[in-house]
Amino acid sequence: MMLSTHHLSLKAQAHLLLDDITLTVNRHQTVGLLGPNGSGKSTLLRCLAGLTRPDSGGVTMEGVRLDTLGRRHIAQRLSLVEQHAVTDVDLTIKEVAALGRIPHRGAFSHWQQVDQQALECALQHTGLTALQHRRWHSLSGGERQRTQIARALAQKPDILLLDEPTNHLDIQHQLELLTLINTLPVTCIVSLHDLNLAAGYCDQLIVLDQGQLIAQGTPGEVLTPELIKRTYRVNARVATSPAHGGLLIDYLPPGPVIPA
Numbered sequence: 001m002m003l004s005t006h007h008l009s010l011k012a013q014a015h016l017l018l019d020d021i022t023l024t025v026n027r028h029q030t031v032g033l034l035g036p037n038g039s040g041k042s043t044l045l046r047c048l049a050g051l052t053r054p055d056s057g058g059v060t061m062e063g064v065r066l067d068t069l070g071r072r073h074i075a076q077r078l079s080l081v082e083q084h085a086v087t088d089v090d091l092t093i094k095e096v097a098a099l100g101r102i103p104h105r106g107a108f109s110h111w112q113q114v115d116q117q118a119l120e121c122a123l124q125h126t127g128l129t130a131l132q133h134r135r136w137h138s139l140s141g142g143e144r145q146r147t148q149i150a151r152a153l154a155q156k157p158d159i160l161l162l163d164e165p166t167n168h169l170d171i172q173h174q175l176e177l178l179t180l181i182n183t184l185p186v187t188c189i190v191s192l193h194d195l196n197l198a199a200g201y202c203d204q205l206i207v208l209d210q211g212q213l214i215a216q217g218t219p220g221e222v223l224t225p226e227l228i229k230r231t232y233r234v235n236a237r238v239a240t241s242p243a244h245g246g247l248l249i250d251y252l253p254p255g256p257v258i259p260a
């Protein structure tokens with residue numbers, strides 16, 4: 001499913017959080033959303049999910065304006081995992097993941113086999129089957145993160161929006177999650193801080209800086225030493241990994257940022 005924004009802008013007080021963003025994410029692409037802290041990644045993801053309404057411009061899903069669609073209709077197709085998902089109620093992993101089925105079920109309909117299959121598949125993909133009866137408050141940060149991802153997968157979305165999904169995960173689970181995203185038949189936009197993960201797992205990258213879209217393209221087109229220096233104020237070398245043949249970003253020790 002295709003997702004686009006058209007001249008999307010959002011202000012808070014006098015501050016422009018998103019500045020005239022126009023982009024298109026094609027069906028089944030994995031797109032990495034990059035940018036320094038405070039550049040607008042979470043804000044853009046919330047706009048793409050229809051949770052924050054832009055001041056101007058808009059979002060379309062398969063050419064239909066998101067603000068003309070009902071919440072349930074959107075939730076049947078699109079799922080967002082936010083950075084700091086919390087739950088006050090002490091549910092089990094299985095119960096949290098089962099919340100992902102709500103958009104697909106009528107108010108009074110019974111739990112059906114299709115719900116059970118989606119739930120079991122989501123728990124299995126996130127490595128949580130054996131832990132499914134554990135309670136939320138007893139979970140580690142990484143287990144909570146995986147539970148929220150299981151909830152999103154149980155929703156069986158066509159579009160998956162993930163806000164820094166790897167930030168609590170150990171290396172094994174980071175790699176497993178990004179491999180999983182690549183194998184699922186979903187359009188995925190994932191915000192990441194790790195440029196090597198972005199280079200290794202994303203088809204396309206979008207870079208934000210101070211609310212502006214400053215680059216968009218393949219990892220090879222976007223992740224140049226010049227862009228890294230300009231955006232992150234870090235000197236880096238970009239090479240080809242002898243291990244996997246993909247891009248390898250090698251950060252140089254802190255020091256004066258050499259002008260491009």
Ligand SMILES: Nc1ncnc2c1ncn2[C@@H]1O[C@H](COP(=O)(O)OP(=O)(O)OP(=O)(O)O)[C@@H](O)[C@H]1O
Nearest residue numbers: 012013015017035036037038039040041042043044
């Ligand atoms: N409701 C709001 N009112 C005022 N400023 C806001 C509001 N929401 C976000 N901001 C500001 O907008 C900017 C973008 O925030 P956002 O959380 O989208 O950035 P981010 O790129 O996701 O950052 P990080 O990498 O640190 O998670 C930040 O400067 C933030 O303080």
